[in-house]
Amino acid sequence: MNTILKLAWRNLFRNPRRTLASLITVALGSAGLLIYQGFNYGIMNQYRENTIHGYYGFGQVFPKDYYGIVREKPWEAWIENPAEVEKQILSAPGVEEVFPRISFFSFIVKGGITLGGHGEGIVPERENRFFNQMNFIDGGDIQSVDDIILGKGLAESLGVKAGDTVTLLLQTINGQLNGADLHVAGIFHMGKKSIDDTFFRVNLEQAQRLLDTHRVELFSLATKGVDYWDQVATGISKANPNLEPIRFETLDKVYYQNSVDFLAAQFSFIRIIILIIVALGIFNTISVGLLERSGEIGALRANGEKRSRLFQILIIENAALGLVGGLLGIVLAVIVNKVFLSKGIPMPPGPGITRHYLIFLEMAPTHFVQALLLPLLTAMVASVLPIRKLLKRSIPELLRST
Amino acid sequence: MSLLYKTKNLQYSYDWNKQQVPVLKGIDLEFKKGCFTCIVGPSGTGKTTLLNLLGLIDSPTKGQIEFCGDDVSHLNENTKEILRLQKMGFVFQSFYLIPTLTVLENTSYFLPSLGYKGTEIEKHSMEILSLLGLADHARKKPLELSGGQRQRVAIARAIAKKPAVVLADEPTANLDSETATKIIYAFKELQRAENTSFVFSTHDSHLVSFAETIHHMKDGQIEKGAAT
Numbered sequence: 300m301n302t303i304l305k306l307a308w309r310n311l312f313r314n315p316r317r318t319l320a321s322l323i324t325v326a327l328g329s330a331g332l333l334i335y336q337g338f339n340y341g342i343m344n345q346y347r348e349n350t351i352h353g354y355y356g357f358g359q360v361f362p363k364d365y366y367g368i369v370r371e372k373p374w375e376a377w378i379e380n381p382a383e384v385e386k387q388i389l390s391a392p393g394v395e396e397v398f399p400r401i402s403f404f405s406f407i408v409k410g411g412i413t414l415g416g417h418g419e420g421i422v423p424e425r426e427n428r429f430f431n432q433m434n435f436i437d438g439g440d441i442q443s444v445d446d447i448i449l450g451k452g453l454a455e456s457l458g459v460k461a462g463d464t465v466t467l468l469l470q471t472i473n474g475q476l477n478g479a480d481l482h483v484a485g486i487f488h489m490g491k492k493s494i495d496d497t498f499f500r501v502n503l504e505q506a507q508r509l510l511d512t513h514r515v516e517l518f519s520l521a522t523k524g525v526d527y528w529d530q531v532a533t534g535i536s537k538a539n540p541n542l543e544p545i546r547f548e549t550l551d552k553v554y555y556q557n558s559v560d561f562l563a564a565q566f567s568f569i570r571i572i573i574l575i576i577v578a579l580g581i582f583n584t585i586s587v588g589l590l591e592r593s594g595e596i597g598a599l600r601a602n603g604e605k606r607s608r609l610f611q612i613l614i615i616e617n618a619a620l621g622l623v624g625g626l627l628g629i630v631l632a633v634i635v636n637k638v639f640l641s642k643g644i645p646m647p648p649g650p651g652i653t654r655h656y657l658i659f660l661e662m663a664p665t666h667f668v669q670a671l672l673l674p675l676l677t678a679m680v681a682s683v684l685p686i687r688k689l690l691k692r693s694i695p696e697l698l699r700s701t
Numbered sequence: 702m703s704l705l706y707k708t709k710n711l712q713y714s715y716d717w718n719k720q721q722v723p724v725l726k727g728i729d730l731e732f733k734k735g736c737f738t739c740i741v742g743p744s745g746t747g748k749t750t751l752l753n754l755l756g757l758i759d760s761p762t763k764g765q766i767e768f769c770g771d772d773v774s775h776l777n778e779n780t781k782e783i784l785r786l787q788k789m790g791f792v793f794q795s796f797y798l799i800p801t802l803t804v805l806e807n808t809s810y811f812l813p814s815l816g817y818k819g820t821e822i823e824k825h826s827m828e829i830l831s832l833l834g835l836a837d838h839a840r841k842k843p844l845e846l847s848g849g850q851r852q853r854v855a856i857a858r859a860i861a862k863k864p865a866v867v868l869a870d871e872p873t874a875n876l877d878s879e880t881a882t883k884i885i886y887a888f889k890e891l892q893r894a895e896n897t898s899f900v901f902s903t904h905d906s907h908l909v910s911f912a913e914t915i916h917h918m919k920d921g922q923i924e925k926g927a928a929t
Binding site for chain 1: 859
């Protein structure tokens, strides 16, 4: 085996110019894969961070059989004893913080303008510590029970700014009309037009007062990390079987999970194209190189060299090409990332998103392994056909063709 | 002296435009072990084809080849590979060395496959290289050598296997007369020292002058009564 490896390695330097051409092809393919995957991973991670720290947390805990079902009177299913349930949730391993919330529909009145909006009652002093993706363009977060913060589009439609007062008009859970004059503490945008145009937040205590309920609809969760979710979900279900923990990917399927799936599918396709280009690029070089060695191969076979051993030598030779090319590609990608892309790649707003953002390449260990192994496999696969073709030829034919 | 090769009505033809073109038209020959034999004749007469058939790198269309008493006319490729590895050495006009390996590495290329191990490989290879006057060039690459030296490395590679027979196709065709003479002496020395048999196809009258047996070929046949 040592001889085969030595021979395969030395043969890489047989025709330096041709080897260099192949190495460049493989290295560019490998670097392309790594950069594109790092880019995709960066987008996915930013989406994930936005989703987790913008609104959903790592997941949310609902009353059992509540999530996803349209009800005439949803509040009847809400969690009746929030303080006790909060303790149960916090007792589950991996849970770091809980954020009780209720959502409701309300009219918002300012002067002669009345708009419908989607309201949410939260505990601001807790949420501020975890949800850091709410971008305030005017004023700041809720400070008192009489504060309200409005989405950018909603505030523009109402013509209000921080410091103004708006009136909320809604029905209590008993069907009675209720309302409150609230101080606009801030105007935010979350980057999603659908949210920014309709969304507002008030203090949970205010929301409960307006709805005339002591219940909460759900708890958003901060956990030790994404990977802890299964452990957290099991712990919560164990502590209270009437609760249903749902992870953020499911909650934000439309934006997050669909985007991730879309990017993953796109990457798979691009990866195939890159690998085909690499395969075609080196196929020709390999074929020409083998053709030039026909006589040498013929002479070795005439002297008793086994076809299987020659196949091994030639495959290992191309594997070495793929491996070295892959390593060079990784080095190239890291240099490109550190030197040219260190300040991020400016991106236009994505679907349903209203702001520009920067993407930073994020290269995970598995990406490096892929950038190394895929070109290696491609180089080997691309060489199989010309090698088999060469070794199928008769010895006199090989000797004649030089 | 026992027989190395015996051919009976050996025929070979190839397809061209859906027609069979005969190359060998019934060759009956015998080669003794330890022979130093030349096959001579004009170009296109079938010398190389005959050598290919004797070296088991091609199969006859008809007829029979016996090698050391065994019929080897239609063996499968694996058996042929083993026979070629263990019993035959091939030398060609165009050397066909591996340019990325040193002279020593080229010479010892087949030795691991023949069961040689460790220092034994280098020792045996160096002995062969010394015999061919190449010991000083052992660490050089083939491209650093002259044509004659390269041919001697190709011979060393074939000889290192200790084959029963060396089949050489125009081994001196690309060499000047002085180098060719050195190589012929090397062949003779190996014949003497190792009792290796040599079968050449050649146009080189100088090489032919050293042959113990000469077979003249014409139009795919051995000229009757022409063996000398």
